[in-house]
Amino acid sequence: MRKAALPEESTAARARRPLPLAPDDDLARRGLADVEQELAHFAASERERLGLTSQRTQYVERTAHDPRDASRARVTLHVSGLTMVQDELVAAALSGIGFRVHTLDCPDDAALRFGKEYGNRGQCNPTWFTVGNLVKHLVHLRDVQGVPTERIIAEHAFVTAGACGPCRFGMYVTEYRKALRAAGFDGFRVFLFQMAGGIRQATGDEDDGLVFNERFFAQIAKALIVGDVINLIGYRLRPFELTAGATDAALAEAKAVIAGALRERRSLLMALLRARRILSRVAVDRLRAKPSVGIIGEFWAMTTEGDGNYRMQRFLESEDAEVVAQPMTAWVLFMIWEVRRDTRHRLTLRQDDEGRKGLAGKDAQRRMRSTWAADKAMRVLFHSAAAVLGLHGYTLPDMDEIAEVAAEHHNLEIRGGEAHMEVAKNILNVLHAKVSMTLSIKPFGCMPSSGVSDGVQSAITELYPEALYLPIETTGDGAVNVYSRVQMMLFKARQAAVRERDLVLDAYGLTTERAAAILRRVPWATHALGGSPAIFQVHASTAANAAELAGWLRHPVLGVRRWLARRAQPVQRRRARYLANAAPRILPLLPH
Numbered sequence: 001m002r003k004a005a006l007p008e009e010s011t012a013a014r015a016r017r018p019l020p021l022a023p024d025d026d027l028a029r030r031g032l033a034d035v036e037q038e039l040a041h042f043a044a045s046e047r048e049r050l051g052l053t054s055q056r057t058q059y060v061e062r063t064a065h066d067p068r069d070a071s072r073a074r075v076t077l078h079v080s081g082l083t084m085v086q087d088e089l090v091a092a093a094l095s096g097i098g099f100r101v102h103t104l105d106c107p108d109d110a111a112l113r114f115g116k117e118y119g120n121r122g123q124c125n126p127t128w129f130t131v132g133n134l135v136k137h138l139v140h141l142r143d144v145q146g147v148p149t150e151r152i153i154a155e156h157a158f159v160t161a162g163a164c165g166p167c168r169f170g171m172y173v174t175e176y177r178k179a180l181r182a183a184g185f186d187g188f189r190v191f192l193f194q195m196a197g198g199i200r201q202a203t204g205d206e207d208d209g210l211v212f213n214e215r216f217f218a219q220i221a222k223a224l225i226v227g228d229v230i231n232l233i234g235y236r237l238r239p240f241e242l243t244a245g246a247t248d249a250a251l252a253e254a255k256a257v258i259a260g261a262l263r264e265r266r267s268l269l270m271a272l273l274r275a276r277r278i279l280s281r282v283a284v285d286r287l288r289a290k291p292s293v294g295i296i297g298e299f300w301a302m303t304t305e306g307d308g309n310y311r312m313q314r315f316l317e318s319e320d321a322e323v324v325a326q327p328m329t330a331w332v333l334f335m336i337w338e339v340r341r342d343t344r345h346r347l348t349l350r351q352d353d354e355g356r357k358g359l360a361g362k363d364a365q366r367r368m369r370s371t372w373a374a375d376k377a378m379r380v381l382f383h384s385a386a387a388v389l390g391l392h393g394y395t396l397p398d399m400d401e402i403a404e405v406a407a408e409h410h411n412l413e414i415r416g417g418e419a420h421m422e423v424a425k426n427i428l429n430v431l432h433a434k435v436s437m438t439l440s441i442k443p444f445g446c447m448p449s450s451g452v453s454d455g456v457q458s459a460i461t462e463l464y465p466e467a468l469y470l471p472i473e474t475t476g477d478g479a480v481n482v483y484s485r486v487q488m489m490l491f492k493a494r495q496a497a498v499r500e501r502d503l504v505l506d507a508y509g510l511t512t513e514r515a516a517a518i519l520r521r522v523p524w525a526t527h528a529l530g531g532s533p534a535i536f537q538v539h540a541s542t543a544a545n546a547a548e549l550a551g552w553l554r555h556p557v558l559g560v561r562r563w564l565a566r567r568a569q570p571v572q573r574r575r576a577r578y579l580a581n582a583a584p585r586i587l588p589l590l591p592h
Contacts, residue, residue, distance in 0.1 A: 074155055077191075078137065080104035081130055081160035082328065084305055085255060086227030092259035093219035106306035107133040112476045114139070118179040124443035125476050126300040129308045131179045134158055138185055149184060157189040221381065222268065226258060228327035229385045232394060233279060235313070237528055239322040240284040240542065247282050254278045272388040279390060282528040286546040287516050289501045291493035294324040294435035296425045298417050298442040298449045299331060301474055309441050310479040312486075316439075319490055322542060324435050329382045330397055333375060334421060337399035340371040341412075375399075390529030393537055402428070409456050417448030423456050430467045433540045436500075437468040437493035439486065444473040468493050497541040504544050508551030508558060515550035525549060538566060 077099050079091050084106055091101040107129035115125075115132025123131075138156070141147045158176070176190045230251065238247040254275035261271035293316050295302045301309050303326070313323050343364055346353065352360040359367075379396055386394055403412055405427050406420035414420070422440060429435050440457070442449035454471050461469050470489045472482050505515060524530035525546075532545040536552065539545050552559035 074100075076100045076102055076156050078102050078104055078134065078156060078158045079160070080107075080133060080158075081300075082224070083227060083231055083303055085230050085251075086224055086328065088255065089223035089227045089259055089262060090220060092262040093223040094216075095263045096265045097215060097219055104133055104137055107304065108307045109476065111136050112307065114183075115179065118182040120175055120178060123175060124446060125474060126298070126304075126308060126443055127175050128476070129304070129306075130160070130300070131175050134176065135179050135183045135185075138180075138188070139183065142184075153185060153187050153189075157191060159191045161192075219262070221378075223262065224328055224332075225378075225381050225385050226268075226272070226389075228329050228382065229389050229391050230255060230258075230275075231325060232327060232386075233389060233391050233529070235323045235325055236391075236531075236542075237279070237282050237284060239290050239317055239320070240286050240288060242283040242285055250279050250282050269388065272385065276388065276390045276529065280528050284526070284528050285516070286526075286531060286542050287501070287512055287519070287550075289494075289498040289541060289543040290320055290322050291436035291490060291497040292322045292324050292434075292541050293490075293493065294425070294429050294438045295441060296326060296418070296422050296438060297440040297471075298446050301441045301443055301446075302326060303328065307476065309474055310482055312439070312441060312482075315483060315486070316490075319487065320494070321490060327382075327396070329378055331418075332378055333396065333399055334418070336371050336375050336378070337403070338415070340368065340375075341403075343367050343371070392529065392531070393534045395534075397425075409459060410453070414448075414452060417442075417446065417453070419448065422449060422453040423460060426457060426460055426467065426469055427464065430464045433538065436497050436540045437470065437489060439489075440469070440471040442471070442473055444475045446473070468496070497543065500539055500541055501543040501547050504539065504547040504551060507562065508547075508555050510547070510550060510554060514554075515547055518550045518553050519546065522553065525553075535563070 077094065079087050079094070079101055080103070081087070082090065084103075087103045091103045094101045111130075111133035112125065112128050113132065114136045115123075115128030115130075117132075118135055119128055119131050138152055141152055141156075142149055173190050173192050177188075180186065180188045180190075234247060234251050237250075241247045257275050257278070258268070258271045260266070261268050295312070305311065305313060313325065316323050342357065343359070346359050347364055352358060352362075352364075354360040382396060386392070402421055402424040406412070406424035409427075410420040410423045412420055426438050426440075429438050440449070440454070442454075444450075450471070450473060457469060457471065461467055468489060470485065472485060474482070505511065510518075519525040525532075531542070532549045536549045537545050539548060548559075551562075
C-alpha cells in the first residue's frame with residue numbers, strides 16, 4: 001500500500017528551519033547559543049599562538065623624509081626623471097649651491113627589468129623604468145663597487161620631479177620605497193619636488209641638513225628652462241644639418257659651457273651668449289622637405305629619450321623627420337592653470353571648503369595673484385632664455401585657448417596625464433598647420449591617455465579627416481611593431497611635406513635650386529639660428545616655410561596677396577569642414 005504524500009514544505013518555511021548541528025554531541029547539548037563563545041575562544045587562542053595582541057600598534061612605514069640627519073657635505077644627491085640635458089643642468093645648478101650631485105643614466109631595458117623585479121606589478125612602465133633605474137644604480141654601487149649598504153643609505157639620496165595624478169605621479173614616492181625595501185635598501189631617502197607644491201618632505205637647518213628653499217627652486221627653474229630651450233634648438237637643427245653629427249657636437253659643447261657656469265656660479269647670461277655662438281656654427285639646409293612630427297601623450301613617455309619610448313625621437317630623425325617636442329615649461333604652465341581655474345571655481349561656493357586644496361582660512365585673491373604672477377614669470381624666463389640662445393619664433397601655448405578648444409570634446413574636470421591638452425594639441429596642430437603628423441606616445445593601458453584621450457581622438461579624426469594622427473603604446477618590448485606603425489604613417493606625412501613645399505614653390509614660380517640661391521643672399525635666412533620669421537611660419541613643414549620666405553623675397557607683392565588671402569581662409573575653412581562632417585547627423589533632423 002502506497003504511503004500518503006507529505007505536504008510540500010514552502011520556501012519560506014525551509015528558510016526559517018534551523019541548520020543541522022555538527023555531529024558533535026557536546027556542542028549539540030550546549031546549543032546554538034554557545035557557538036559564538038566557542039568561536040571567540042578559538043580566535044583568542046589563535047591570536048595568542050601567533051603572537052598577536054589586541055593592544056598592538058598600527059604599522060607605519062618609516063618614510064625617511066626628514067633630511068636633518070644628513071649633512072649636505074657628505075650626502076650625494078642622485079638626480080633623474082627629466083631629459084638628459086635637464087638632468088645634467090639640474091645637477092650642475094645644485095652643485096653650485098653646495099650639494100654633491102650625481103646624474104643617473106637614461107633609463108634603459110635593464111632598468112625596466114629591475115623595476116619589474118622589485119616594483120609593484122600593477123604599475124605602468126614609466127614607474128618601472130624610473131624606479132628600476134635608481135635600484136639598478138644602487139645595486140651597482142653595492143655589488144660592483146663594493147659600497148656597504150649602510151653607507152649607501154646614510155650617504156646617498158634621490159631627488160626627482162613629481163606632480164599630482166591618479167596613477168603614476170600620485171604614488172611615485174611609495175613605489176620607490178617599496179622597490180628599495182625589496183632590493184635591500186630600506187630607509188633610503190627619496191625627495192620629490194614639485195614646482196607647484198614644493199618639497200613635501202620638510203627641510204633641515206641651513207648648517208646641518210639638506211635645505212630646500214627659494215634658492216633651491218630658483219636653481220631648478222633656471223636649469224629646467226634653459227634645458228628646454230637647448231632641447232628645442234637641437235630638434236630644430238639636427239634634421240637639416242649638412243654635416244652629420246655637427247648638431248650633437250655643438251650641443252655637447254654648449255651644454256658644457258652652461259653647466260660650468262651653473263656649477264661655478266659664474267654669469268649665466270655670458271654662458272648663454274657663448275653657447276649661442278657655438279650653436280650658430282652648424283650649417284643647415286632648410287629647403288629639404290621633411291615631415292614635422294609633433295609628439296604628445298603621457299608626460300614621461302613623450303619626454304624620455306631612452307628605451308622607455310623606444311628612443312622615438314632619434315628613430316624619427318633617422319627616418320628623415322623633424323621632431324617637434326613639448327617643453328617641460330608647458331607642463332608647469334598647465335599645472336599653474338589648473339590651480340588658478342580650481343581657485344576661481346571655489347570662489348563660487350556658498351562657503352569655503354576645508355579640503356586639502358580648499359580656501360578655508362586662505363586668501364583666495366592672493367592665490368589668484370600668485371598664480372597669475374607665476375605664469376607670467378615662467379613665460380618671461382623662457383622667452384628671455386630663448387631670445388639669448390637663439391630659439392626665435394617659438395611661442396609657449398596659451399592654456400586658456402587650449403582649454404577653450406578642448407572644451408567641446410573633452411570634460412575639463414577630468415584630470416590625470418595631460419588631461420584635455422592632448423585633444424586640444426591635435427586640433428590646433430591641424431587648424432594652424434603646426435606639424436605634418438601628430439604622434440601620441442603613452443604607456444600600455446595608460447588610464448588618462450589611452451582610456452580617455454584616445455577615445456576622444458577618434459571623434460577628432462572624423463571631424464578633421466586631413467589630420468595624420470597615430471597613437472602608440474609602449475610596453476618595453478614592442479619596438480619592432482611600433483616602428484612599423486610609425487613608418488607607415490611617416491610615409492603619408494613625408495608625401496604631404498614634399499607636396500606642401502612644391503605647391504609653395506609653384507605658386508611663386510620657383511624651383512628648389514632657385515629658392516636656395518635666393519635664401520643664400522640673405523645671411524639670416526640660412527643662419528643656423530635664423531630661418532623664417534614668425535609671419536612666414538604658416539605651413540606644417542620647415543621646408544614649405546623656407547620656400548614661402550624665398551617667394552616673399554622674390555615676389556613681395558604676391559607674398560602680401562597670399563598672406564591676406566590666408567588670413568580670411570581659416571574661419572571659413574573650419575566652418576565648411578565642420579558642416580561637411582556634421583551633415584550626416586544634421587540632415588535627418590531637418591523637416592522635409
